[in-house]
Amino acid sequence: MSATDRPLRIAEIFGPTIQGEGALIGLPTVFVRAGGCDYRCSWCDSLHAVDSAFRDSWAAMSSTEVWARVRDLSGGRPLTVSISGGNPAIQDFGPLIAMGRAEGYGFALETQGSVARDWFAELSMLVLSPKPPSSGQVPDWAVFDDCLRAGQGASAVVMKIVIFDDTDYAWARDVADSYPDLPLVLQPGNPEVDPAVPVAAQDVADRLLWLVDKVTAEGWFRPRLLPQLHVMLWGNRRGV
C-alpha cells in the first residue's frame, strides 16, 4: 500500500441510483458514504455513518479498493460519484478522486464545511451544507470560508441548508445574505430517521409545501426548494 493509498473508513458504497437531493437531484449517481463525523447533529439521518458505535460496520478500504467497487457498480461507464458521510472531509479522498477523474468520472462531495481540503478543487461539485440551529451544532465560519476558498477550482460550489423550523429558516436567510454569490438549495428536514419506519411520500411533500409557502409569502426568490426525493421514492431505506 502506497503512502497515497491509506485506508479509508467507508460506511457504504451503493448505486447506481439517482441523486435524491440538492442541485444534482435526479442525476444517476454512485454513492460513497464515508464513516466518521466531527459533528453530532441532533436529527442526523445517517448515524450509521457518524456514530463510532457503528464503527465495526465500516470497512477499511484503500482508495484503489473503493475505486474498483465504484467502477464495478457503474460497469466502467463514467458517471457522477457522490461522496458523503458522515463528514467525508475528515479523510483524504484526493487519491480516489484522482483515480476516477483519470477515467472520466466526476465527483460531488457534500460536507458541512468544517474541514478544508486542497482536493476540493478537483470536484465537479462541492456542496457546502452548514448546519442550522436545530442541529445543535455551531458552524465555524472562518473554516467554512477556508472550504469556499479551497473549492474555488471546483466546477461548481453550492450551498444547501436543511430547515426544520422557523428558527432554522431565519438563520438560513442570514447565512444566505452573507454568501450572496452561492447558488442555494433549501431542503425541509426529515424528522423520521429510523429506516424501519415507513415514510409516506405525502409527508415529505407536506414539509416542502410549508417551505414553499414561507418563501413565496416573503418574496424570497433566491433559493431552490427541493425535497429529499429518495425518501419520497424509497422512504428511509438504505442502499438506494
Place this chain on the structure above:
Amino acid sequence: MSATDRPLRIAEIFGPTIQGEGALIGLPTVFVRAGGCDYRCSWCDSLHAVDSAFRDSWAAMSSTEVWARVRDLSGGRPLTVSISGGNPAIQDFGPLIAMGRAEGYGFALETQGSVARDWFAELSMLVLSPKPPSSGQVPDWAVFDDCLRAGQGASAVVMKIVIFDDTDYAWARDVADSYPDLPLVLQPGNPEVDPAVPVAAQDVADRLLWLVDKVTAEGWFRPRLLPQLHVMLWGNRRGV
C-alpha cells in the same frame, strides 16, 4: 396599442410557486401559460391551454398587461418567469421578455420545438421538449434544429422528454444520441390529467422508479430523471 404590443392569448398566469419539473425544478417561479398549440398530444395535461374549445377562457392581454400582472404577483422582486402553454412559440413573447429583462427578471420557455423564434436568444433557459411516439405527434427535426440555432444566445438550452412506455424510452435514447451536447431530463408521463381526480404522490414516485430501474439497468447515466414534483405536491390542481 403599439405594433409591438399586440394581444397575447393567455390561459393563466399564476405564482409565485416553485417550478415542478425539468432542470429548474424547485426554483421560485411565476408561470405564464399561453393559450393555443400546434400539437394535439394524446395525453396532454394542459388541454385547457391547447384545445380551442377552451378559447373563451383565454384572456387577450397585451404584453404590457401580462408584464404588469407578473410584476404584481412577484411584488416587483425579480425572479424566473416560466412561459409555457400550449406552445408559447406560436405567439410573440419577445416584447414581454424584453420588458421583464429590463427589470432584472429571467425567462424560461418550454416548447416542443416546432416553431423557431429570434427571441429564444433572450431566454435564461430554452427547454426543448420533443414529443415521443405515445403523443401521436411527429417532430419535424429540421424545425427543431432551427429552434436550437435560435436559442444559441440563450443562457442555457436543455432537452426534456416525457416517457410513458418502453417505446418512448427507446425513442428518447435515439433522440438523445442525435443531440449529444444537450443537457437531458427524462420525466415519467402522468396518465391522469383530470384536475378533479386526486393523484397520490406515491403513484408519481412509482412511475419515476420504473424509469430509474431502466436507466440504471442499462447503464445510461446521461439523463437526469425528475418527477413532476408539483403533481406530488398538489395533484393535478391548477394555479399552483
